[in-house]
Amino acid sequence: MIYILQQALNALQLGSIYALIALGYTMVYGILTMINFAHGDLFMVGAFFCFLIAVYLKLSFVPTLLLSMLGVASLGVIIERFAYKPLRNAPRVSAIITALGVGLFLENFTLALSPYPQHIPTLINSTTWNLGGVSVSSLQIIIIVLSLALMFILDFIVQRTKVGMAMRAISWDKTIVPLMGVPVNKIISLTFAIGTGLGGAAGVMYGLAYPVIDPYMGIMVGWKAFISAVVGGIGNIRGAMIGGFILGSVEIMVAAFLPSTYRDVVSFALLLILLIFRPYGILGKPHPQKV
Amino acid sequence: MKKLCILFMSLLLLSFFMFGCGGDSSNIKIGLIAELTGDIPAVGASCKNAAEMAVKEINDLGGIQFGDKKYKVDLIIEDNAGKGEQSASSAQKLITQKKVVAIVGPNASRYALPAAEIAESSKVVLITPWSTTPKTTLDSKTGLPKKYVFRSCFIDPFQGRVVARFTLENLKLKKAAVLYDVASEYNKGIAEIFKEAYEKNGGKIVAFETYTTNDKDFSSQLTKIKKAKPEVIFLPNYYSEVPLQIQQAKRLGISVPFIGSDSWGSEELLKLCGKDCDDYYFSTHYAADAATPATKKFIESYKAKYGTVPDDVAALTYDSFGLLFQSLKTAGKNDREAVRDALAKIPQYDGVTGSMQFKEGSGDPIKSAVILKIKDGKFSWFANAKP
Numbered sequence: 001m002i003y004i005l006q007q008a009l010n011a012l013q014l015g016s017i018y019a020l021i022a023l024g025y026t027m028v029y030g031i032l033t034m035i036n037f038a039h040g041d042l043f044m045v046g047a048f049f050c051f052l053i054a055v056y057l058k059l060s061f062v063p064t065l066l067l068s069m070l071g072v073a074s075l076g077v078i079i080e081r082f083a084y085k086p087l088r089n090a091p092r093v094s095a096i097i098t099a100l101g102v103g104l105f106l107e108n109f110t111l112a113l114s115p116y117p118q119h120i121p122t123l124i125n126s127t128t129w130n131l132g133g134v135s136v137s138s139l140q141i142i143i144i145v146l147s148l149a150l151m152f153i154l155d156f157i158v159q160r161t162k163v164g165m166a167m168r169a170i171s172w173d174k175t176i177v178p179l180m181g182v183p184v185n186k187i188i189s190l191t192f193a194i195g196t197g198l199g200g201a202a203g204v205m206y207g208l209a210y211p212v213i214d215p216y217m218g219i220m221v222g223w224k225a226f227i228s229a230v231v232g233g234i235g236n237i238r239g240a241m242i243g244g245f246i247l248g249s250v251e252i253m254v255a256a257f258l259p260s261t262y263r264d265v266v267s268f269a270l271l272l273i274l275l276i277f278r279p280y281g282i283l284g285k286p287h288p289q290k291v
Numbered sequence: 292m293k294k295l296c297i298l299f300m301s302l303l304l305l306s307f308f309m310f311g312c313g314g315d316s317s318n319i320k321i322g323l324i325a326e327l328t329g330d331i332p333a334v335g336a337s338c339k340n341a342a343e344m345a346v347k348e349i350n351d352l353g354g355i356q357f358g359d360k361k362y363k364v365d366l367i368i369e370d371n372a373g374k375g376e377q378s379a380s381s382a383q384k385l386i387t388q389k390k391v392v393a394i395v396g397p398n399a400s401r402y403a404l405p406a407a408e409i410a411e412s413s414k415v416v417l418i419t420p421w422s423t424t425p426k427t428t429l430d431s432k433t434g435l436p437k438k439y440v441f442r443s444c445f446i447d448p449f450q451g452r453v454v455a456r457f458t459l460e461n462l463k464l465k466k467a468a469v470l471y472d473v474a475s476e477y478n479k480g481i482a483e484i485f486k487e488a489y490e491k492n493g494g495k496i497v498a499f500e501t502y503t504t505n506d507k508d509f510s511s512q513l514t515k516i517k518k519a520k521p522e523v524i525f526l527p528n529y530y531s532e533v534p535l536q537i538q539q540a541k542r543l544g545i546s547v548p549f550i551g552s553d554s555w556g557s558e559e560l561l562k563l564c565g566k567d568c569d570d571y572y573f574s575t576h577y578a579a580d581a582a583t584p585a586t587k588k589f590i591e592s593y594k595a596k597y598g599t600v601p602d603d604v605a606a607l608t609y610d611s612f613g614l615l616f617q618s619l620k621t622a623g624k625n626d627r628e629a630v631r632d633a634l635a636k637i638p639q640y641d642g643v644t645g646s647m648q649f650k651e652g653s654g655d656p657i658k659s660a661v662i663l664k665i666k667d668g669k670f671s672w673f674a675n676a677k678p
Contacts, residue, residue, distance in 0.1 A: 003518050006543070010510035115332040117531045119563045128544055135544035210507035212535050212563050214330070220505055255511035260501045261473050263511075 002133040015248025016147035020202035021225035024195035026240035038103035040222015046203020061123040076196025110215040120211040233284020322385035324396035329373015341605035345612035379405040400424040400477040420607035428654035441654040451484030468521035473501035481527040530560040576603040577644040578672035610642035
């Protein structure tokens with residue numbers, strides 16, 4: 001029992017990071033029906049911003065987190081403005097190729113600065129408590145609580161504010177919405193800023209939990225977050241959160257009860273089966289094409 | 292800024308080799324394949340530093356004597372970018388285009404294996420400084436020793452046995468857990484041999500857990516290990532992953548000691564680990580603080596040149612070049628076949644990592660290992676282990 005509780009806590013930590021990154025994929029897809037494959041690398045840039053700010057500016061955790069989020073969000077907006085906007089009406093394949101190119105650029109740019117894995121200094125003095133045999137570290141709690149808080153804030157923005165309404169409207173019908181006086185470009189930039197900012201936050205938290213960072217760290221995590229978004233139903237924000245937690249739990253639990261070698265095999269097989277029964281993901285809805 | 296500078300310089304150097312590979316055509320050309328970028332760049336950097344130093348030293352003495360004329364040595368460096376296929380293509384390029392007489396590197400076993408296949412089929416000597424898996428020097432089809440592939444380090448079975456014996460006899464810990472990278476040749480080989488030797492000598496393996504290269508989250512496996520209640524955890528993994536594993540284990544409330552293998556022996560480990568790795572042991576090739584006069588001289592000049600203490604890769608690369616220079620001298624000519632024959636039966640070579648000896652029919656040297664302890668953020672000598 002204690003063993004399962006401990007593993008559940010591990011799953012919650014991993015899942016909340018996947019969920020945060022998955023939000024970026026799903027938001028951009030929702031509004032532009034485009035998959036931003038550079039998102040995993042923006043997550044990596046977030047971790048490197050955290051490293052640079054913590055080492056060179058020597059700031060504490062909260063300003064480091066905010067500055068990193070701001071930095072990645074600005075980068076996201078710039079990328080959208082210069083790489084994706086000119087292709088908004090081009091075939092979707094071009095936009096995807098551009099996104100892959102941006103991702104490779106970010107990886108290799110970071111690689112060119114320094115090929116060495118970097119170490120993020122301890123920003124939070126983690127203490128470990130023993131609650132009836134389950135080890136809980138303060139770092140774990142901070143990561144889980146902060147991720148959940150960010151997700152609730154996002155959900156509030158999207159569901160309850162005017163900006164959120166504009167976002168939902170654009171994802172509904174991009175051609176009619178401008179006629180209603182919604183500033184489409186501004187809303188798209190804002191969506192990118194929020195999505196990539198959350199990716200940046202995930203980068204910082206990932207960097208704190210796993211403090212050795214390298215330019216390639218975003219690839220695998222990015223793919224897994226993308227899969228989380230698809231499982232939850234890409235384009236659906238609550239779906240992305242659920243997908244992240246599902247993938248995190250499956251990964252941890254498979255390794256917990258089977259030989260850890262089978263982890264990726266079993267977890268991806270489960271996801272494939274899930275997609276056979278729910279091809280649009282858990283919360284996704286089919287979009288019939290009008291002829 | 293300094294790293295940037297080094298990077299820029301190495302790029303400059305690389306382009307120099309790419310475009311200006313003129314030089315004197317009668318020079319002796321030696322190829323080097325190193326992991327300059329990719330997942331273990333610190334290994335590649337040490338390897339390149341030591342190689343350049345070894346070549347500069349011999350050239351300062353006028354080069355290698357064949358008959359009554361001395362020939363300078365040209366070093367041609369290739370980056371394998373931490374990729375198996377690029378290691379193979381680098382070897383191919385050095386052999387067919389650059390016409391090198393012999394190759395040193397790559398270091399990690401997973402890169403050394405593909406390069407070794409190319410060298411063997413092209414009949415060119417390849418000395419890997421750091422690849423400890425037995426497979427590197429064995430023919431994959433017949434299982435017999437390769438004719439042209441050598442190394443300057445000991446092999447995993449030896450190291451696995453040394454660590455197993457050390458844990459049982461010196462630390463007196465009888466219940467061990469192992470966590471290793473199942474996708475990497477080196478980690479897998481050494482973990483399996485450790486298990487075999489440990490169990491044979493009366494120890495018990497209570498957990499044998501795996502992960503895949505580039506994983507960052509080990510919480511699930513570590514929780515499983517914690518449940519098995521080991522007295523010691525063996526991590527035969529690379530220096531960039533070990534700190535994560537140890538830190539995560541501590542956060543999960545695991546307080547037993549950790550032991551490691553020669554893949555720990557990089558200054559980067561100390562930087563990435565901070566205080567978390569203090570008081571742990573690992574087996575490796577040489578100890579910088581318990582050195583012979585020849586080794587001390589090497590350490591001094593390396594320090595003067597690059598500002599850091601040479602790690603095991605640097606020392607082994609330096610020895611690989613030493614072996615190569617000696618066999619070139621014995622061969623007396625710039626000829627691939629003659630160099631191979633001379634190298635295959637070097638009776639004794641006193642390198643900076645101890646004395647080694649080759650016997651015809653095996654590319655593995657006969658040499659000893661050391662156990663180091665991490666203390667106050669430094670590696671210090673703890674014990675010797677004879678072959």
